[in-house]
């Protein structure tokens with residue numbers, strides 16, 4: 001039962017994620033009051049996306065930005081149907097998939113300022129973009145990554161300044177690709193936003209600034225000074241790039257009031273504030289409110305591990321971002337491209353369209369999978385940078401040609417969890433008796449998957465009671481937190497309540513510590529063959 005107190009102040013959050021646009025309304029006690037969502041493939045078939053994206057040649061992955069605009073028109077109508085009284089919304093904020101860039105046409109800002117409330121946004125913004133948006137699944141920019149690293153003095157220097165060596169999906173190399181291969185589009189773009197700041201712009205009625213946390217996923221921001229890094233800007237574009245990007249702002253910035261379009265069309269109060277939008281993983285960190293030593297595990301389209309940090313670092317694998325809140329001045333992020341979509345594809349192949357049938361397969365073999373160990377990279381993997389390809393070894397370390405489905409099913413999930421733990425330890429995660437994994441995202445409802453993570457990490461797994469999607473909840477929570485700080489109002493918002501969902505079995509470390517070593521050997525041997533033809537073992 002939802003308790004709605006009449007005249008309760010409310011806060012609205014959005015998540016423009018890979019596969020869906022989700023919206024949530026919370027009250028003064030931070031309890032969820034209303035929700036709505038739009039699934040891109042299903043609700044907007046005219047854009048012909050698969051998993052929310054369009055795959056092109058040579059690793060190019062894009063989204064037409066008008067899809068996100070149309071999804072916003074739709075989700076607003078669904079919020080009305082859900083019974084939301086927009087006049088009570090004090091403040092809103094949002095999250096979005098990271099790294100993607102939105103290329104605004106010259107007259108887009110004027111168009112945003114003059115939106116007519118009689119019409120949908122998507123009909124008015126049809127000519128606001130000069131290109132489709134390259135998004136985080138794009139792996140087409142390897143040569144641009146190399147050029148960027150060379151220009152600043154090598155990968156270590158780029159990681160020291162920006163928190164990451166160059167990655168294909170990061171915005172810097174994507175901008176460089178546009179600058180070199182489509183110079184007319186680069187020149188035609190008056191402004192370049194991240195997906196988060198683009199989405200925020202729709203509510204502000206002007207182009208919103210990029211926030212420091214999501215801005216750290218570009219390879220263009222100095223995470224120490226929180227200013228653009230001039231050498232990286234010049235390596236990826238020309239002297240106009242700084243102006244196209246605009247001045248970055250702290251993630252907890254109140255950017256002003258909502259544009260009159262939403263006041264007139266949906267009945268928002270003229271005083272409703274808009275807080276800077278940020279990356280979904282940054283928002284998840286804010287929503288989970290992780291304590292020291294806890295690991296956030298976001299199981300969305302990608303799998304990501306999140307850790308709060310007090311100081312910046314210069315990782316050789318993985319990323320350090322400016323943190324989204326004052327409690328987490330910096331954050332570490334490890335992203336694995338083969339997450340939910342890979343799990344889903346193999347579920348369909350091995351068990352039909354049913355997670356229950358997939359569970360039956362998992363139960364048909366034992367923890368440790370009789371020594372079967374697998375790596376399933378259906379799309380190019382980010383950590384490690386390799387693939388696509390699939391490998392399955394038996395207990396003797398020999399490739400298996402035709403494995404029984406239960407061994408494949410467990411090998412897929414155990415292999416994913418082993419990879420997450422191996423790379424987390426590689427950047428300094430220390431697991432001890434106090435460690436906890438806090439899971440969120442679409443796949444965090446899957447108890448079997450969480451049990452495998454608990455066993456492989458030898459740490460209990462929790463989920464947040466309030467909501468299974470911390471990025472979405474984090475968007476509304478950040479709106480409430482920033483609004484209450486500015487208004488000097490104390491909201492009775494409580495600490496998030498965590499529910500234990502999986503506890504490791506006592507013999508877990510005995511089973512999985514040796515498998516961790518075997519995972520490392522398998523990943524290394526695949527990497528050693530990186531430049532030769534990829535062998536598909538199954």
Ligand SMILES: Nc1ncnc2c1ncn2[C@@H]1O[C@H](COP(=O)(O)OP(=O)(O)O)[C@@H](O)[C@H]1O
Pocket residue numbers: 017018019020299300301302340341343344355441442443444445446449469
């Ligand atoms: N019961 C389940 N078990 C495993 N995965 C699931 C389950 N339910 C949903 N998912 C996965 O969740 C994914 C979507 O997660 P979500 O967090 O909404 O993604 P995103 O935020 O990236 O759009 C889907 O790709 C689906 O495979």
Ligand SMILES: O=C(CO)[C@@H](O)[C@H](O)COP(=O)(O)O
Pocket residue numbers: 017018019096097098099136169217279280281298300301302303304333335
């Ligand atoms: O590239 C990254 C993080 O670096 C991805 O995590 C994207 O931010 C997409 O998020 P999901 O849709 O998978 O939540």
